[in-house]
Amino acid sequence: MNxxxxxxxxxxxxxxxxxxxxxxxxxxxxxxxLPVELVGAAIFGIASLTDWLDGxxxxxxxxxxxxxxxxxxxxxxxxxxxxxxxLVQLDLAPAWxxxxxxxxxxxxxxxxxxxxxxxxxxxxSRLGKLKMVxxxxxxxxxxxxxxxxxxxxxxxxxxxxxxxxxxxxxxFDYYRRFTRAMNALPTLADFSAAKARAExxxxxx
Numbered sequence: 001m002n003x004x005x006x007x008x009x010x011x012x013x014x015x016x017x018x019x020x021x022x023x024x025x026x027x028x029x030x031x032x033x034l035p036v037e038l039v040g041a042a043i044f045g046i047a048s049l050t051d052w053l054d055g056x057x058x059x060x061x062x063x064x065x066x067x068x069x070x071x072x073x074x075x076x077x078x079x080x081x082x083x084x085x086x087l088v089q090l091d092l093a094p095a096w097x098x099x100x101x102x103x104x105x106x107x108x109x110x111x112x113x114x115x116x117x118x119x120x121x122x123x124x125s126r127l128g129k130l131k132m133v134x135x136x137x138x139x140x141x142x143x144x145x146x147x148x149x150x151x152x153x154x155x156x157x158x159x160x161x162x163x164x165x166x167x168x169x170x171x172f173d174y175y176r177r178f179t180r181a182m183n184a185l186p187t188l189a190d191f192s193a194a195k196a197r198a199e200x201x202x203x204x205x
Contacts, residue, residue, distance in 0.1 A: 004058035005065065007050040011075045014047040015082050022086045022143070029147070041143045047079050048136045073112060076132070077105050083139055092142045092153065097164055101135075104171040111178045120181050127170035134162045 001009075021031060021040045031039040054072060058064045081102050087093040115122045124132070138159035145153030 002058075002061075002063045002065070004054040004061070004063050005071065007054040007057070008071050008075045011047045011050045011054075011079055014043055014050075015079050018043045018047065018079075019082050019086050022083075023089060035148065037144055037146045037148060040146075041140055044079075044083060044136075044139060044143060051076055051079075051132075070116065073109065077109055080135055080139075081105060087139070087142055090146065092146055093157070093160060097160055101163060101167050104167045108171055108174050111174065115178060115181065118182065118185055120185070122174065122178060122181065125170060125173055125177070127166060127173050131163065131166035131170045134159060134166055138163050 018040060021036060021043060026036055029036045051072070084093065084098045084102060088095045088098050112122050138156050141152050141156030141159055143156075145151065145156055
């Protein structure tokens with residue numbers, strides 16, 4: 001397994017660690033002598049950094065693989081969805097908003113998998129990347145603002161609206177690109193017609 005794929009696996013393994021830190025009630029809200037908010041934000045920040053780093057290293061080293069292309073977005077979704085659900089459990093984010101955001105993530109993952117089975121790669125658009133950045137910023141603000149810094153908490157809750165809007169807009173854009181790509185693929189009828197024409201030319205010749 002190459003380094004970029006190892007970083008992707010590491011991001012998946014950090015997810016349960018982060019959830020455990022966020023949802024466990026520590027004495028004095030300290031983890032190894034550090035505030036739980038700081039530890040949680042650090043784990044999430046490191047995990048998010050691997051999302052950029054694995055793609056950068058894969059392109060720079062020429063180690064882009066099919067496994068990495070499939071596993072990377074799955075790792076992203078697991079990290080983001082698990083963290084958002086944890087924030088709902090902690091009353092740091094409204095459940096209805098997180099439900100919409102996670103629903104969008106699952107729907108896009110399903111469309112991406114369908115596209116892969118048809119041999120079509122659907123890269124993230126600029127809107128999708130903006131959505132991802134806004135998610136990371138919102139989550140970091142919400143975790144850091146938990147209990148100790150209410151201004152950061154308010155900023156994170158405001159950023160969630162940016163996440164919601166970019167999630168919906170980028171989701172619609174992804175569906176539009178998916179539909180266009182699927183319509184451009186040859187259908188079974190096209191193959192049958194081409195086969196029939198080939199057989200006719202063979203008999204004529």
